[in-house]
Amino acid sequence: MxxxxxxxxxxxxxxxxxxxxxxxxxxxxxxLVCGEPLVDPKGGKGKIRARILEVLN
Ligand SMILES: [Zn+2]
Structure with a gap:
């Protein structure tokens, strides 16, 4: 997670x-380019619809 x-x-x-x-x-x-929804906020948690490449600290 x-x-x-x-x-x-x-x-x-x-x-x-x-x-x-x-x-x-x-x-x-x-x-920012095509307008595809990448994150849906649900109950305070972001549901990621895109591919996660990297977690940045
Ligand atoms: Zn796109």
Whole structure:
């Protein structure tokens, strides 16, 4: 499981755009390129829909 309060490097599964996001997302995160939803906030925990490449401390 991914710990909260860490930054994640994720890759959009649709267009392969890479971007960083907060592990505990409270708002939806969309791909900056194609608009694909990458993180769905549910009950305070971010559900990651994208591929996680790296966890950044
Ligand atoms: Zn994308």
């Amino acid at each position: 991914v710990k909260d309060s860490k930054f994640l490097k994720i890759r959009c599964t649709k267009c392969n755009n890479e971007q960083n996001t907060f592990g505990k997302a409270s708002t939806p995160v969309k791909c």
